[in-house]
Amino acid sequence: MSKPVLRADARRNRARVLAAAEEAFAADGLAVPLDDIARLAGVGAGTVYRHFPSKEALFQAVVLERLEQFAAEARELADAENPGEAFFDYFTRVIKQASLNRAICEALGETSGSAYKADAGSEFRTNLAALLERAQSVGAVRKDIDGEDLRALIVGALAVERYSPDSRHLVRVLVDGLRCV
Template sequence: MSERVLRADARRNRARVLAAAEEAFAVDGVAVPLDDIARLAGVGAGTVYRHFPSKEALFRAVVVERLEQYAEEAQELIDSEAPGEVFFGYFLRVIEQASRNRAICEALGGASGPAYEDEAGDQFRKNFGILFERAHKAGLVRADVTCDDLRALMVGALAVERYAPGRPHLVRVVLDGLRP
């Protein structure tokens, strides 16, 4: 989409397409047909293509929007007086939310790298890293775990949550492994 200002109806249609795409991608990942997304949004396929030139562009927009939300939430938590509680609570919330959305799992797991490597992904990693570093400096995270280890740990926790739904104690086992 270009940087032009959209008419109100075009903005509404774009928002409807993004919401429908997030819902569809959450279930089927990038495999969902664009026609299904258009139908779910209540618009024609042409409307989808006017806003997003390809399914990959739409997928990326959905993932970027979610990563921006995660980054914003982490930013709001950065100055908390309880760095360990905030870090572990945030980590758990991201896993719980992302595990219900196949698109986000694919992005965080690297299956769709460009969206995760976007500015939104950079900001998410930066803010999550700050939460980690604060907990680390407070001695609430194992000394041998680095900020670079977080993505692998997140992917592992997502896999646990997706393959054993309804058993949140398993993700807590992963998180407990981060504690000194």
């Protein structure tokens, strides 16, 4: 069953709500009230509820949009000339970008929630694992790490970035630990 096509104004309102929600969730995670998101988007609360039946549905939409962007970026890097450099640059960039967004940190930290297990989360994990395997195949990354280990390392690095932002060198230590010596 296909989704109904939205009118142009409804698409614009939905996009405004998603942008406002991303900003609000980035700062406050799920604690932000929907009324605040509606106000930030310049729409009424009813408009938010028409597009998203609950705050959790809106949160999931925001997270999935970001995970889709991460997945697409990893897919574009799949044939990079230097797989090791592509992997480490991407890994570091995901940590840096995600650390600025509490919602993404929460979603990547989930092990059983719907946001992480959704198609976009699965595609992100698959594409990240493909980058890892390609970097391992050229001897750039140690071979005793798999995709799930990498996800756990990302979650740990996000915690470091969010809770000790002046300790940026710790992510470099993590990256150095992934390199083959």
